[in-house]
Amino acid sequence: METHRKEREARPTTAVGTPDGTDAQAHGAERDQPPSTSAAHRGRWDREALETVLRRRFFFAPAFEIYGGVAGLYDYGPPGCAMKNNLVQMWRQHFVLEEGMLELDGPALTPDPVLRTSGHVDKFQDWMVRDTETAACYRADHLLRDALQARLDDPTLSAARSSAERQDMERTLAHVDELTADELAAALRRFDVRAPDTNNPVSAPYSFNLMFQTQIGPTGTIPAYLRPETAQGMFVNFRRLLDYVGGRMPFACAQIGLAYRNEISPRAGLLRVREFMQAEIEHFVHPERKAHPRFHRVADDVLVLFPRDRQSAPPDSERHRVVRMRAGEAVAAAVIDNQTLAYFMARTQSFAYSIGLRPEHLRFRQHLANEMAHYARDCWDLEVETSYGWIECVGLADRACYDLKAHSEVSKVELVALDKYDEPRTVQVFEAVPVKRVIGQRFKRDARRLIELLQTRLDEVAKLRLHEALQTRGSHELDGFTITPDMVEFQRVSRTVHSETYYPSVIEPSFGIGRLLYCVLEHAFYVRAGDDEARAVLRLMPAMAPLKCAVLPLSKNEVFDPLLQRVSTALTRAAISFRADDSNASIGKRYARADELGIPFGITIDFDSVSDATVTVRERDSMQQLRGDIDAVVQAIADMCRGEAHWKSVSEERERYGLQRFEGQQTTHG
């Protein structure tokens, strides 16, 4: 189960502010998969070699393969599963515990009304076309993009093409993510795009909802979906959560859980799958007070930003590139909208570093205006550069008050917070006073209902609207009543208020766990020359490594058993996960096996160990070794796994640890 194109931003596109209200967000998402996995990327990361290791060592593999498999569903094998658990634990430590967040855990099965209100039922969709003869399905935008790219890449076709036609192709290709259904249809016709497998014509684009549908209960009367994001579960629980924190704003809630999208054509391994794990945070805050109390701690963190205006600059220009800025500066210069959003960006960046993503391949890309929902204030994606190009792994969005307002309106449960003023305030309010006599005469028995409506159920905006309508048109329809100017008197009055209720704004950092995991693996992978063959190594942080230590007796000999037992006991007591490998393979081969799994440390038990109870510890990347007694070695490993020391610091302070340099024979095989 894992990551995803739009893991961070599953909101449907009802609310997207493109002129025609179509699928700008979903298209925008495609940015993370540029058509070219360019030669530069392929050179930097050898994806094929990596994938061979990941499959062979069962980090993950296609699920249900003995039955032919299902695209977009993966099993995490033991090392992948351990790494995923590590990643989730580190995320929980970094965000939930260190930030004092609440954590919620709700069901993936979600009844229709929740996802109808959020807009997913009506609008969470892709555009598809069908082969008019075989009925095979294709994503319309993918089909168009691939066809145009292929034609532009083909030199013979290029030669025969007019420059106007070529320009049309290039322009269309550049904007393929932003096309409406009509524009897609027109482009497919104009370029005569056909089904690639059969060369048959394709149908007009039609919509396909990406949620998995099912029914709850024996009579099938409760239509439900597998949630396409975890966020909604936190919104619908807002009142309980606010109650849990005793009404104190602001506060944040996190949820780590599975989400599902019925992708039309899943691909790119863990990057686009149908079942994936999200870790989402909803930080609820007063819409006008988005300063963050701990912002000073991150204000000097340098963020790598790719703001909107720089993305829009011509691709070859000096401006079209990232800018490094302190978080504090970025807020002061209004590059990032507010402190809370910038705070989470800085925390996200430090999290990315802590799991082993390489700083030089990270950037925050701001959403273009047409990528954002109309209600959103500001959105940034943490993008990670891999062999697939820049991959969106975390989305950080200021979603204003949209979500809580929408659920309040439909559910009739007010998801609001209360702000008690320190001092009472005097405010000007606009009042609509019913003229009871006139209303009584006109509406008789219904009069009371209208009076109550005017007195209690109109908010400021509704009153202003009523006032304007009566002045300009002389009457106004409201809840079945025709109201005329003689029924209402309007006045502005001063009021002393002690508090206000408001819909909180939501700042939402949303992490794709599987995507992050895959990116960590790409950044960690390298190949080094060995004695007989090149050897794959995963340079994983100790905290992320699936196992922390390999334990290797020099050979399969009973003489080593008692020591193996002692080392195992010491490691278990120190809560260091390990794998004893007492197979007959050479020490070098066994080191190589451990390197492939990203195991950072290896303890070797040799014949000297038997006499003096010392062992060696070897570090994966430097291949250096230190020697000392079992407790000293285990202590050093424990410190390094907890991040309290590094190999370099342990080597330098080896005397304090009771360790010595070691250049023994097994080193040469390592």
Added chain:
Amino acid sequence: METHRKEREARPTTAVGTPDGTDAQAHGAERDQPPSTSAAHRGRWDREALETVLRRRFFFAPAFEIYGGVAGLYDYGPPGCAMKNNLVQMWRQHFVLEEGMLELDGPALTPDPVLRTSGHVDKFQDWMVRDTETAACYRADHLLRDALQARLDDPTLSAARSSAERQDMERTLAHVDELTADELAAALRRFDVRAPDTNNPVSAPYSFNLMFQTQIGPTGTIPAYLRPETAQGMFVNFRRLLDYVGGRMPFACAQIGLAYRNEISPRAGLLRVREFMQAEIEHFVHPERKAHPRFHRVADDVLVLFPRDRQSAPPDSERHRVVRMRAGEAVAAAVIDNQTLAYFMARTQSFAYSIGLRPEHLRFRQHLANEMAHYARDCWDLEVETSYGWIECVGLADRACYDLKAHSEVSKVELVALDKYDEPRTVQVFEAVPVKRVIGQRFKRDARRLIELLQTRLDEVAKLRLHEALQTRGSHELDGFTITPDMVEFQRVSRTVHSETYYPSVIEPSFGIGRLLYCVLEHAFYVRAGDDEARAVLRLMPAMAPLKCAVLPLSKNEVFDPLLQRVSTALTRAAISFRADDSNASIGKRYARADELGIPFGITIDFDSVSDATVTVRERDSMQQLRGDIDAVVQAIADMCRGEAHWKSVSEERERYGLQRFEGQQTTHG
């Protein structure tokens, strides 16, 4: 998402050995919910008071409540979510890490063929009836049980009833879990059971599959289900897992994940829900070598057993009760089938103790013969006594070779292990040698296919069956061929073999995480007299508690802020989760709030703290306090949270910790 009636044993009932092949397992499952939540239980555990606390403090609550909710779906709020994470972490430590198991993490979305092979598509069902007028649905067995119980409980009705009728009712009630569809139908007719809401007649029982169905992909061509158990994901990965351990048998794999069942009428809170978390282990072992290498470590553990023969003894007899036996004895006396099964039972029992379940309310109940699948060797449930009666929380089954064999047959991928002999062995094999000349004349072009079939595709059993058929009936049909005695010569030959392949047996411990969590809460709950009112307390183990420490400044006064900061920093550094409560409520009220959340320790900062930087630590259940400087207090708490010390040991060794007894003023409010 959580626990479940059959969390541990989701296998369908195709394979169940009841005479008519019907749903004995599903019925058997009902045992955990006796019709009576008897007065005795209600007295022991005050479920209503507990549920009030659990809801008010948001341990869990019905999901999607602002939209009216959906039965059987729950949200875990912050304390419930933290406890669930603790439970999962402890489980992983106790089983995966300490036992050196593999861990797998596969998707919940499962394509049809996998669950067809396992039998779930055809047979994972409940019997339902419909109100013949309103079409409302009921579970047939529940309806019958509730109706009979109500009539037996009603004294006026009882008086008017013949003793034969009464006996019929009692007998039927006692066996309601074991009735076939026909018997259910007959009983509903015989007792004239009607729809409880309308008193209308009900339809004949019909089957309802409990899996949630959906489709994968845009054309809906891949029917799929949400898995009803996590086990199948491990079976279909057997080859990869065996490869991962280098072919070494035996080995175990665990999976912690969500499973789903479309319950007809979910109820009983977390005990029967539609989305729940399982933690399952599949231990793969040679069918004839089920000794366990670490059995000696548990051989003296005393298990509380309720074996089959004792369950069958008359309910009032001396024999009808549990027996305490050492694990070693139980295997020696063949009460438990084998060491591996007994090993996991002992490990399960120690796990249950470690999470805070109370030994006096635990027992292992053996499955009756008609509860087990025909292929199963032996099955035991860990049952936990609660206000609902005895609840099945863990199932431990020796499932023989059934699962791997079934998937091998359908997928055509052999899920077998290889046993290499230390010494070559001579074995007698039965051979069927085709008489090529005769076959060639008879079948011409098809002859080759039959020859190959005889030479390579018949196993020992098939050969014996063919031999017998030819001897007794003179011919045998095989794959479309009519074989006669002149075509095959049979012979017994000696062969030297170096290895054998075999289908491993599976020993399966299967845990319902939500059920365990709920039982822990019931066992931890008590009420104690307070100054002004009775106060609810959750006596949770520190390791299970949602938070480990409350930090309470005596009052909301800035003078305490620097110390609050110092205590927070010290706790964070020691990785102790805490909650600072600097509200204006009295210390006593704030202790009470912490007690309700099961927080084991409270640090109080008072005016003396300001002058000498000492603080008090208060223990939840004894309400005793100790005082010392911040580091000493944090060190003691850290030791107790890690299970390395208890309040009693810390109190006794208080001088070593640098602590003193404290009877200060805030104690009286605690």
